[in-house]
Amino acid sequence: MKAIYVMWLRQLIRFWRTKSRIVASLAQPILFLVALGFGLGPIYAKSGAGNYIQFLAPGIIGMSILFTAMFAGMEVIWDRQFGFLKETLVSPSSRFSIFLGRTLGGATVALIQGIIIFVITLAIGFRPENVILLPVALVFMFLLAFIFTALGTALAIKVEDMQAFPLIMNFIIMPVFFLSGALYPLTTASGPIKTIALFDPLSYQIDAIRSLLTGVANFGLGLDLMVSLMCAALVTIMGIYFFNRVEV
């Protein structure tokens, strides 16, 4: 328990001490928000689908969480290079708590990032339908953060290679993001995309966040929650498996 807490705390302290990175990592989601929102918005409206910013905002919140979460794995790579990983792995604290603490820490950081983007979307014109549901949306934002932090962390301990890791991350992040319904409605997307999106875990958290904030649902909250929890369990098991076997 103590180990989980200090691993979590360490991630937050490190996050806080590198605030410049936070600002830098906000740039990309804001660019997407502005360029797509104001660029495609008018066409979207003309087609009769309504306000695009309203649709897009939850997707971009999800995007910023996804990116931050996956790259939390980079911290593992740095820790390995700088030897600190050994210090944690040689301690009597279980590898389970080390993995979980790291992941919870990274996920918290990603969640904070998502909340910052949420505030920015408000400034750009996003209006949540129902403020009371916001805490539930936060739960799904956290699930999203957790799933992909765990995935990034698990892969990082496996991959080791500092140069290969960002490439692999992008290789996963891009399709996960673009095929998730973050940017366009899956209901009107063409067949193949619709099918692929069913197998994209991100689709479900985005769907949940969107339906909670704007009332537009695709899969329904029940399915969203079930798939998200299953994915979270799966990546956790994978992470613990890798952490238990890693040699440093």
Place this chain on the structure above:
Amino acid sequence: MSSPIIDVRNVVKKFKKFTAVDKVSFSVDKGEMFAFLGPNGAGKTTTIRMLTTLLKPTSGKIEINGFDPLTEQQRVRSSFGIVFQDFSLDNELTALENLRFHAALYSVPKKLAEERIHHLLKLVDLWERRNDFIKTYSGGMKRRLEIARGLVHHPKILFLDEPTLGLDPQTRNTMWDYIKKLNKDEGMTVFFTTHYMHEAEKYANRTAIIDHGKLLVMGTPDQLKKKTKTASLEEAFLKLTGHGIRDESSKSIDALRTAAKSWGNR
């Protein structure tokens, strides 16, 4: 006779086809200071990694404090403290934070941890710098802090992998004297590697020399000198391992660190 606290039987470690540790057997008694010597690439660090649960042996049997590193990892890990050959501090944290973090990972009660940390930081002369970030520390300061860290949880065994590399003679002496004192007063077993033969000669009860993964000899420094008919441990060492120069193959980590620095990430 005291019982062995480290027991190694026919341990082999192969990296693919390359045999880094080749049928090594030895044991270290409780309360001993044991020097594990050998040229670069001899297999010292690899052996320590196996003793400390970080690497699985290809074959052979290891016991640490009566526990098996393969099946009783947690118990083995609580039995020892370690100073790794390469630095292993968190650069973004302060010295105090690094030690508190360590105490938490080893479940040292808060109040006790604070007392020990205070004492240890004074001892390694870093108390005044306790709130500075590690990235502002020199190599010698980092090493001293790592030694302090390895002692925070009062381990039964202390592993030191080239702990004095890059330290000035003053610091080296202070450090060894303190470790010797802990060894005497607390009965802490010390297993260390070093390239400074006089350190082994002065502080080790027993010494083993390993080369190309094979254990060559083992005994007190005096026995080794007698056996090789030499006047110092250094001469004995050179006689046994030859005068050829060895390279440490894994220098890539330094390149990575330089790359990391130039990326400005940390």
